[in-house]
Amino acid sequence: GAGVSQSPSNKVTEKGKDVELRCDPISGHTALYWYRQRLGQGLEFLIYFQGNSAPDKSGLPSDRFSAERTGESVSTLTIQRTQQEDSAVYLCASSLYAGELFFGEGSRLTVL
Amino acid sequence: AQSVTQLDSQVPVFEEAPVELRCNYSSSVSVYLFWYVQYPNQGLQLLLKYLSGSTLVKGINGFEAEFNKSQTSFHLRKPSVHISDTAEYFCAVRGQAGTALIFGKGTTLSVSS
Numbered sequence: 001g002a003g004v005s006q007s008p009s010n011k012v013t014e015k016g017k018d019v020e021l022r023c024d025p026i027s028g029h030t031a032l033y034w035y036r037q038r039l040g041q042g043l044e045f046l047i048y049f050q051g052n053s054a055p056d057k058s059g060l061p062s063d064r065f066s067a068e069r070t071g072e073s074v075s076t077l078t079i080q081r082t083q084q085e086d087s088a089v090y091l092c093a094s095s096l097y098a099g100e101l102f103f104g105e106g107s108r109l110t111v112l
Numbered sequence: 113a114q115s116v117t118q119l120d121s122q123v124p125v126f127e128e129a130p131v132e133l134r135c136n137y138s139s140s141v142s143v144y145l146f147w148y149v150q151y152p153n154q155g156l157q158l159l160l161k162y163l164s165g166s167t168l169v170k171g172i173n174g175f176e177a178e179f180n181k182s183q184t185s186f187h188l189r190k191p192s193v194h195i196s197d198t199a200e201y202f203c204a205v206r207g208q209a210g211t212a213l214i215f216g217k218g219t220t221l222s223v224s225s
Contacts, residue, residue, distance in 0.1 A: 033213065042217035043156075043202060056212045091156070093213075100146070101213055103156040 002026075004104035006092050012110045013082055021077045021107045025094030032075050033101060034067055035091045043091065049075060082111045114139055116205050118216035125223055127195055133188040133219045135203030145186040146204040146213070147177055156202070162186065173197070198223045 005024040013019050025032050034046040045059040049069045060066070064082075069075040079086055089108050093101040119134040137143060147159040160171025167179040177188045186203060203216040 035215070043215040045212055045214055048212040059212075093156075100158050100161060105155050 004092055004094050004102055006090075006104035006107050008107055009105065010108045010110075012112065014112050015084060016081055018078065018080045019082055019109060021079075021090050021092075021109070023075045023077070023092030023094075023104060025073060025075070025092070026102055027073075029094035029096055029102075030072065031095045032069055033093045033095075034075070034077050035093070036088045037091055037106070038088045046077070046090075079109075082109075084111050087111045114143075114205050114207050114211070114214045116203050116214055116216035118201075118203050118219050120219050121217070122220045122222065125193055125221065127223055127225050128192045130191050131189065131193050131197075131221065133201050133203075133221065135186045135188065135216060137184050137186065137203075137205040139184065139205065139207055141207055144206045145177075145179060146206075147171065147175070147186075147188050148202045148204060148215075150200040150202065150218075152199065159188070159201070193221070193223045195223050195225060197221060 007022045032049040035043040036046055037043050047054055047060055047067045048056040051072050052069050064080045067077045087110050089106040091103055091106045093103045095101045115138045117136045125131050145162040148156045149159050150156050159175050160169050160177055162169045162179045170176045175190050177186055179186050200218045200220050202218045204213050206213045
């Protein structure tokens with residue numbers, strides 16, 4: 001596609017449920033990033049993929065968070081047993097190897 | 113690990129005044145530096161980037177930044193701001209190729225008339 005696509009754009013869930021957030025990067029982009037942006041806060045790095053491997057997953061806040069990428073394209077961020085503090089906008093970005101990041105519009109997660 | 117410090121969380125300024133948003137990073141190796149902007153209720157977009165070469169980098173909307181290796185800084189400047197420049201500005205740094213892009217906490221620029 002022309003840009004980075006994320007789905008769903010909005011997700012409301014109950015505490016304790018699992019959620020999956022999807023990211024379709026720009027075709028041909030080898031690097032893919034996930035960030036979290038809480039209301040009024042900066043971008044918190046979660047995980048970075050180069051191809052299908054994740055050389056840096058140091059930002060995942062707990063073992064409830066996991067991410068995978070297949071076929072050097074689509075990535076899924078999974079949050080298990082969601083908590084209220086997980087409420088945030090989850091941003092995905094892609095880039096060629098060391099270049100500019102292109103961001104998606106984000107998935108807004110609200111945990112009730 | 114890389115880190116980025118944006119020294120001002122909020123910068124209020126009057127229209128047509130000059131502005132500088134400060135950014136310092138921690139690294140002793142080559143870095144790539146970026147400034148991104150997030151307008152209200154919009155996604156992030158790139159303002160400018162430093163990869164190599166000239167230390168003065170010009171970006172969109174009249175913004176520029178200067179890479180200062182000795183001071184590990186990459187401050188963003190604009191000689192005359194407009195109301196439409198009101199937004200959140202993020203400085204970001206990446207170390208050697210193959211590492212993650214780390215963002216600062218952001219600076220809110222508020223331009224009033």
